[in-house]
Amino acid sequence: MGLLYGLIAVGLALIFGLMDVTNFAHGEFLMIAMYLSFFLFAFFAIDPLLSAPLVAAALFIFGAVIYLLLVRFAMRAKANAGMVQIFTTFGLAIVMRGLAQYFFTPDYRSIPQSWLGGKTISVGGIFLPEPQLVGALVSIAAFAALYFFIHRTDFGRAIEATREDPGAVALVGIDKNRVFAFGWGLGAALVGLAGAIMAVFFYIYPDVGASFALIAYVTVALGGFGSVFGAFAGGIIVGLVEAVTALVLPPSLKSVGIYSVYLLVVFIRPRGLFGSM
Amino acid sequence: MTALLETRGVWQRFGGLVANSDVSISVGRGEIVGLIGPNGAGKSTLFNLIAGVLPPTQGSILFDGEDVTRMPAAVRCQRGIGRTFQVVKSFETMTVIDNVIVGALVRNTVMREARRKAHEVLEFTGLAARADVLASDLVPAEKRRLEVARALATEPKLLLLDEVLTGLTPTEAQTGVALVRKVRDAGITVLMVEHVMEIVMPLVDRAIVLDLGKVLVEGKPTEVVRDPKVIKAYLGDRHAVGA
Amino acid sequence: MDKDFAARRRRDLIIAAALAAIAALTPLFVKDVVVQNIMILTLMYAGLSQSWNILSGYCGQISLGHALYFGLGAYTTELLFTKFGVLPWFGMLAGGVVSALIAMGLGYPFFRLRGHYFVIATIVIAEIGLLLFHNWEWAGAAMGITIPIRGDSWLKFQFLRTKLPYFYFALALCCLAWFVTWWLENSKWGFWWRAVKDNPEAAESLGVDVFNSKMGAAAVSAFLVAVGGSFYAQFVSYIDPESVMGFQFSLLMALPAVLGGIGTLWGPVLGAAILIPLTELTRFKFGGSGRGVDLIVYGTLIVLISLALPRGLLSLFSRPKKTGVAR
Numbered sequence: 001m002g003l004l005y006g007l008i009a010v011g012l013a014l015i016f017g018l019m020d021v022t023n024f025a026h027g028e029f030l031m032i033a034m035y036l037s038f039f040l041f042a043f044f045a046i047d048p049l050l051s052a053p054l055v056a057a058a059l060f061i062f063g064a065v066i067y068l069l070l071v072r073f074a075m076r077a078k079a080n081a082g083m084v085q086i087f088t089t090f091g092l093a094i095v096m097r098g099l100a101q102y103f104f105t106p107d108y109r110s111i112p113q114s115w116l117g118g119k120t121i122s123v124g125g126i127f128l129p130e131p132q133l134v135g136a137l138v139s140i141a142a143f144a145a146l147y148f149f150i151h152r153t154d155f156g157r158a159i160e161a162t163r164e165d166p167g168a169v170a171l172v173g174i175d176k177n178r179v180f181a182f183g184w185g186l187g188a189a190l191v192g193l194a195g196a197i198m199a200v201f202f203y204i205y206p207d208v209g210a211s212f213a214l215i216a217y218v219t220v221a222l223g224g225f226g227s228v229f230g231a232f233a234g235g236i237i238v239g240l241v242e243a244v245t246a247l248v249l250p251p252s253l254k255s256v257g258i259y260s261v262y263l264l265v266v267f268i269r270p271r272g273l274f275g276s277m
Numbered sequence: 278m279t280a281l282l283e284t285r286g287v288w289q290r291f292g293g294l295v296a297n298s299d300v301s302i303s304v305g306r307g308e309i310v311g312l313i314g315p316n317g318a319g320k321s322t323l324f325n326l327i328a329g330v331l332p333p334t335q336g337s338i339l340f341d342g343e344d345v346t347r348m349p350a351a352v353r354c355q356r357g358i359g360r361t362f363q364v365v366k367s368f369e370t371m372t373v374i375d376n377v378i379v380g381a382l383v384r385n386t387v388m389r390e391a392r393r394k395a396h397e398v399l400e401f402t403g404l405a406a407r408a409d410v411l412a413s414d415l416v417p418a419e420k421r422r423l424e425v426a427r428a429l430a431t432e433p434k435l436l437l438l439d440e441v442l443t444g445l446t447p448t449e450a451q452t453g454v455a456l457v458r459k460v461r462d463a464g465i466t467v468l469m470v471e472h473v474m475e476i477v478m479p480l481v482d483r484a485i486v487l488d489l490g491k492v493l494v495e496g497k498p499t500e501v502v503r504d505p506k507v508i509k510a511y512l513g514d515r516h517a518v519g520a
Numbered sequence: 521m522d523k524d525f526a527a528r529r530r531r532d533l534i535i536a537a538a539l540a541a542i543a544a545l546t547p548l549f550v551k552d553v554v555v556q557n558i559m560i561l562t563l564m565y566a567g568l569s570q571s572w573n574i575l576s577g578y579c580g581q582i583s584l585g586h587a588l589y590f591g592l593g594a595y596t597t598e599l600l601f602t603k604f605g606v607l608p609w610f611g612m613l614a615g616g617v618v619s620a621l622i623a624m625g626l627g628y629p630f631f632r633l634r635g636h637y638f639v640i641a642t643i644v645i646a647e648i649g650l651l652l653f654h655n656w657e658w659a660g661a662a663m664g665i666t667i668p669i670r671g672d673s674w675l676k677f678q679f680l681r682t683k684l685p686y687f688y689f690a691l692a693l694c695c696l697a698w699f700v701t702w703w704l705e706n707s708k709w710g711f712w713w714r715a716v717k718d719n720p721e722a723a724e725s726l727g728v729d730v731f732n733s734k735m736g737a738a739a740v741s742a743f744l745v746a747v748g749g750s751f752y753a754q755f756v757s758y759i760d761p762e763s764v765m766g767f768q769f770s771l772l773m774a775l776p777a778v779l780g781g782i783g784t785l786w787g788p789v790l791g792a793a794i795l796i797p798l799t800e801l802t803r804f805k806f807g808g809s810g811r812g813v814d815l816i817v818y819g820t821l822i823v824l825i826s827l828a829l830p831r832g833l834l835s836l837f838s839r840p841k842k843t844g845v846a847r
Contacts, residue, residue, distance in 0.1 A: 070827075074827060082582070082635075083778050083782060083826075084827065087822055090822065091823035091826060092823055093819070094816075095819035098815025098816035098817075098818075100812070102812045214644075218640060221636060225637075252651065253655055259644040260648070263641060263644060266641060272637070
């Protein structure tokens with residue numbers, strides 16, 4: 001579970017941390033991904049596991065378009081840039097929730113009888129639920145790929161450079177909008193991947209994103225803004241803390257553990273564990 | 278008469294880097310003292326130690342007969358140390374007069390008096406006409422002047438100026454030099470950090486040259502300029518770069 | 521110069537008094553209960569947003585966790601009333617004090633944080649509060665507290681037959697928050713806050729006690745919001761954790777100020793006057809379908825206003841910069 005949080009969070013970390021743009025609609029990106037995967041299953045009988053790359057691709061386009069249509073302008077705000085970003089993306093989140101209610105109705109849906117749903121696998125005598133296991137494997141692969149991408153390719157470095165000094169990169173011929181649109185696309189694609197996997201074992205409804213968004217934020221901040229590795233580590237910590245709190249506290253209090261750990265970490269290290277900003 | 282400001286054997290280390298080593302300087306009442314030196318000589322660090330941005334690793338700082346070594350910046354301001362910033366830090370969303378009122382509130386608890394004081398200072402620094410303009414709308418030279426005005430409004434005994442003349446056009450620099458003289462004539466001691474010697478030398482009573490974190494030479498500007506050690510450390514490598 | 525300034529201050533005060541007087545007379549003409557309801561909520565959110573604006577707008581410490589203080593105000597009042605029979609008026613005061621103290625207690629660790637880390641910490645602490653109340657049996661847990669009906673009474677501040685007393689209280693709250701802001705704006709605190717927001721390091725060098733400035737702003741802001749929460753509890757006469765401490769309240773307190781003009785005297789009132797009726801009307805008109813049209817309309821409006829007017833609606837009215845402050 002922690003690894004999935006990590007995957008949601010790393011998508012957010014890309015948008016929020018690397019580009020320093022607040023995205024309050026991140027949870028709604030997740031919601032859209034889950035619905036997509038649901039409908040692909042319902043109408044075309046494509047298993048979520050197979051449709052995951054499709055969903056990721058669709059979300060990539062969605063993220064890039066949102067950037068070009070909305071966020072680009074929010075970032076250009078002459079005053080209160082932070083608040084403008086918060087409320088533009090928050091407004092977007094409300095619209096998306098409204099649209100989901102309108103087109104998909106507020107009903108809870110789930111994907112029955114997928115390849116993975118409800119099955120368990122025995123590893124050395126311990127029974128693990130298959131969807132979570134596959135989720136974990138996909139997450140690790142995605143992290144590795146992303147880490148490589150950010151630190152080893154020119155495009156990854158371009159994202160970082162663009163955040164730090166958009167003027168300078170313009171001089172060397174990098175188009176800020178192209179770089180950021182790509183970054184948004186990538187961030188959304190990662191959430192898409194997470195959404196496709198989570199669609200297998202979570203109910204799908206218009207407000208589903210909200211419950212994960214805050215945890216994603218906490219995960220990113222815990223790891224420290226500006227660090228992909230931080231988001232990954234944050235995801236694992238959040239998953240572990242959640243599992244431990246579940247043992248000592250009633251289920252309704254499980255998030256308290258995560259939140260308390262966040263507060264504890266930032267009081268000791270005000271920039272998160274691996275943060276550079 | 279004792280010195281207004283005195284540093285005794287001040288050291289500042291950042292990890293393995295020694296920014297100030299065993300710096301002992303003193304500034305007398307009513308003086309204009311120039312703190313100069315090549316880039317990386319430790320001027321800014323010493324300046325920040327005196328202003329109270331951070332405490333020194335070792336040594337002590339005395340101001341007006343009191344040990345202020347561990348005093349936070351805000352308290353030093355109340356004691357009478359005013360400062361400007363090398364990179365201007367105006368309150369951008371506030372008007373010029375409001376910027377200065379913040380400074381004036383240190384000694385005036387009644388708003389009406391703080392406001393009157395602020396107007397006086399603006400008059401003194403030649404910014405009166407710009408009182409109701411937002412700080413963000415000022416030109417760079419005016420922003421520098423606003424920094425000085427804000428610090429003056431705190432009614433300091435010692436004014437620390439961090440490269441206020443650097444980067445100005447010759448005319449602007451002349452106005453700046455005149456303002457610094459006016460400040461001293463009003464009875465305020467001035468310690469100014471400058472990188473470019475030519476600007477400060479005619480203005481200061483005494484110059485302290487820092488190099489590699491240590492005091493290299495101090496004395497009258499005319500003597501300092503001719504000192505072979507200074508020429509070697511400072512002008513020497515500038516000439517080398519220039520040529 | 522000074523005269524201009526004094527005149528502007530006086531003008532603000534006169535306009536406010538006039539608006540309050542007009543508002544006070546509206547119930548003579550507006551008898552419709554639905555409309556009265558909207559007016560009460562509008563006034564309440566104007567007051568709340570004005571209070572939020574003190575910490576987040578003037579002092580620049582963006583809090584998205586003010587629902588905590590709103591909920592604490594509501595819960596303190598109702599717990600004292602239902603468990604110990606303490607009159608709501610005293611409960612209101614107690615709630616304010618409790619919230620202010622908690623805000624200051626939280627300030628010690630929180631005000632070291634900057635930017636996103638601070639904002640997330642405020643959201644998280646409000647969520648923790650919400651979850652704790654959810655699981656606190658003595659305080660009604662998820663079931664909440666129903667305020668026992670004892671008949672119309674000013675003493676117990678509850679009225680079934682008329683909404684007018686609530687209306688006048690909400691108006692008073694809004695006026696109080698406005699007046700506190702007006703008064704503090706031209707005080708040492710007001711100047712310190714704005715200096716801290718713009719540049720804490722420079723503020724420090726000018727003798728500003730940065731940490732205590734933030735503490736002061738947090739305490740005033742939390743106290744007023746808690747009074748609002750306590751009022752809301754009496755008004756709706758039933759509270760549960762979600763309905764007084766949910767994240768939506770944190771946003772609804774911030775939104776009017778942001779849309780109207782953050783860090784300004786009139787922004788929150790203007791923002792609330794436009795936003796709250798709009799929210800209620802879209803909900804009234806489209807909400808019944810349960811199909812989210814109200815959300816679509818509402819969200820689109822927020823996006824458009826944020827993008828088109830980053831300084832808030834108030835910037836439409838401000839005079840050119842050369843002549844003075846954009847207020």
